[in-house]
Amino acid sequence: MACSSTLTRDRNGAEKVVHPDLLAAIPDSVLLRLFEAVAQQSKRDLCAVSRLNKRYHALADAVLYKTVLFLNPELHLLFSESLSRRPRRGSAIQHVKLAYPSHELTALTIDAHAPVHGYRPQDAALRFDSLPRAIAAMSNLETLDISVPVTLLHGIGQLFNGPFDLACLKSASLFYQCPEDGYWDLRENIHIFAHPTLESLTLRRARLDYRGFDLMEQPHATALKKLHLVECDINDDALSDLLVFPEALQEFVMTQLEDPQPELEESSDMFRDYMVAIDSAAASLETVTIDFPSLAGHKPLALREFEKLTTLRMNWDYQLFGKTSRKPRLQSVGLPPSLETLEFFGELGRDEEVTELLAHMIEHLDLHAAKLERIVVGEGTVPPEVKAACLKHPRLKLDVIGEFDVSDDEGEEQSEKEEQGSEKSQESLDDDEKPDEKPEASHEEWPKLEHDGIFKDNLHSATHQVVDMEVDNRTDTRV
Structure with missing residues (x-):
């Protein structure tokens, strides 16, 4: 494909060379693969390419916003504002993680009327509501990892109650930071167990009492396959109610510290109670791990x-x-x-x-x-x-x-010893097959042997005598 540069003039009349766009003829599917390769090396370079024209901008969005990590609530609010201008950007996100400490959200609450990059909500409540709304706009979201202050517990919990929110969600991890490292109330997010497409769920430091899933609308045959309860305070009867919904739960993991703090209020103290609780999923379970030392x-x-x-x-x-x-x-x-x-x-x-x-x-x-x-x-x-x-x-x-x-290591040492022993035994066998030979004298012993008169005069005659005696003995044996 022949491409030629063109010569133009700018506003000041100076000549400049304009190079052709070599990527313009490439199909979108191929160009998307190229952008993915560029993003693996440098997302900054891909951002620069996305500014060239609308086509590149739309294709780059699908790559740049596939995975999003929010490290503070200010960035989350800024992104929420951008979704109001570009709503299609939310559909490009497939994996999102929210991980910011409580003190940053507290500072944002105190400074509620301060603008955030030109975004000035009326009060702190609107700011908190905009965070869950930003997640709800991610229509193709598959992975949700939440580690945020407990202030957002109720707002995010409403996402799992909506019939059309997070319709493609497959994996979720929930942890809400409580004062004094306490347990957060799982009842605020209990609807997540009714999610139809969720396959993997991890709950960290959650608490659920005996009531379990006591809502009028009961889910039917959810897709949950993996359930991990990390340092949770879960009642065994409530757990039994929750495990009735999955159609084919395959993996169950429950871990707890040897000395949990604060003290457990809802958990049973018997190992057998939790095995009875998961009995409702006995027909499909393949792996069961209960790391609970105090049971x-x-x-x-x-x-x-x-x-x-x-x-x-x-x-x-x-x-x-x-x-x-x-x-x-x-x-x-x-x-x-x-x-x-x-x-x-x-x-x-x-x-x-x-x-x-x-x-x-x-x-x-x-x-x-x-x-x-x-x-x-x-x-x-x-x-x-x-x-x-x-x-x-x-x-x-x-x-x-x-x-x-x-x-x-012991096996390697033993094998080395066996090899050395076999080599030594082989050498001993070779030595037994050879006739007896006198050791050769070193160079330092040569003068002494000559002085004694043994080496030059008697050694040759003594050798002939030994050979003659051996010949005579063989002759006598044959007779």
């Missing part, structure tokens, strides 16, 4: 209904088998039929009776868990009876956290 276990778990569960993680072995008590054991543990990985975050052996039950279960693995292939144990010593039981099954692998590198 007790007095009864063995019955997990036979979790037919698809392949990975089970917990803190203590007694949470699985139940602690030893004065009462006799009337039930035995029932492991999932498809279980492949069983992991304990804490060390084993705190309860002797539980240790015996664990060893007995491993010895009769084909009866209890026919597909179990791996047992992972936290740092600490493993009871010898458990190790011995694991060695009886070739397919079962016992992994102790913190000993992987050590075992690998």
Whole structure:
């Protein structure tokens, strides 16, 4: 394609060369790929290109605003104002993260009547309302990550209640900063569990009481597949109500500190209660992780209904088998039929009776868990009876956290020793096959041998005598 430059004159009459636009003939689909490659190297360069004409500006918006991060509320307000002028820009956003501390929002509230880059709302309430409205304008949003002050809790919660807001949302992470690091009320955002397209949900430091989802309108068959509760204070009955909605929940993770602060008010103190709570999703769950060290276990778990569960993680072995008590054991543990990985975050052996039950279960693995292939144990010593039981099954692998590198190094050292030993044995065999030879004298010993008269005169004759004697012996043997 031949392109030629043109010569023009500016307002002052000076001549200037105008180069042709080589990108004008490229289709939009190809040009969009080029802009994506430029954005990976430098978004500043792509911004410069977007200023050339309207076509480049529209294509660059789809790349520049695909992922947006707001580090302070002022930038969020500025972007909200820009959406009023360019509403189509909101549809280009697919991933957004809001992460700014409480003190910045407080400063914005105090200075409520101050303009923000020419934007002067009437009061602070309008400013707070504009933040959720900006998110609602993102019609193609797929990922929402929120870590903002609790002041915005109610406004953002209204987004999940609208029938047309965030219709393409697939992943959400919610955390609202409370005074003194407290728990935020999940009831303000409870409608997120009714979202039809949401597949992954992470809640951090949320609190929900026994009422759960007590609204009149109940959702039907949501798309939720992953639910992570990080340091939350959730009632087990409320959790059971929430897990009725997902059509096929595959992963459930619940973590809590060993000494949670502030103290838990709604959470149960029994491990079994939470396993009963997630029983409504037993038909589809594949991974269950409950890292809650303070939960007790007095009864063995019955997990036979979790037919698809392949990975089970917990803190203590007694949470699985139940602690030893004065009462006799009337039930035995029932492991999932498809279980492949069983992991304990804490060390084993705190309860002797539980240790015996664990060893007995491993010895009769084909009866209890026919597909179990791996047992992972936290740092600490493993009871010898458990190790011995694991060695009886070739397919079962016992992994102790913190000993992987050590075992690998020991294996390498052992292999090196074996190689060195084989080399030495081979050298000894070669030496046995060779006839006996006298060691050669060093250069320092040469004068001494000559002085004794052994090397020059007697060595040659002595060698002939030895050879003659060997020939005579062989002749006698044949006879």
